[in-house]
Amino acid sequence: GAGVSQSPSNKVTEKGKDVELRCDPISGHTALYWYRQSLGQGLEFLIYFQGNSAPDKSGLPSDRFSAERTGGSVSTLTIQRTQQEDSAVYLCASSLFGTEQNEQFFGPGTRLTVL
């Protein structure tokens, strides 16, 4: 079946603009995760959804970052007033349930470049 998909694959934007990144998880997966992958920083957890609820937003770096999930499926990560330090690859993952034993399946990522 289809894996996790993300769009766009690449996004170049100007400093101060807003961007939206989309994630389509594997059908039936109740848990969804956003991570950020930066040079020298590895993968950083951003936010976790169980269904449409986000019980853990602890990794969002500032209030410019927000995310939502609708219908227990698609999720959108929004970055407002982008800054150059937001440049990174944003990875989305999903798992069948939100427990640590469940394998997280990753999408290919969205590469964001803020000029």
Add this chain to the structure above:
Amino acid sequence: AQSVTQLGSHVSVSEGALVLLRCNYSSSVPPYLFWYVQYPNQGLQLLLKYTTGATLVKGINGFEAEFKKSETSFHLTKPSAHMSDAAEYFCAVGGGSNYKLTFGKGTLLTVNP
């Protein structure tokens, strides 16, 4: 709190040689441990995972890892490297009520002909 340290940001081996990628973790709860591989411009793919039970875990593509609690280690090995193994490898830890994974900074594996 949990953390992962991957020793060596870059490892280079010859084709056919042993691959050894090191991972040490810190966890206040019994850990669940994972190795993921990332090929260029792709997402992460699970190689293997340890949750409970047998401490020697076999994964895909001939990789295996051994959970050593006394050493807080989960090193990844493969007896004979192949050119197609060239990629970046990430060790991650989860566990307890911690659904999120904490990743190491990754090790880039280069395989020389």
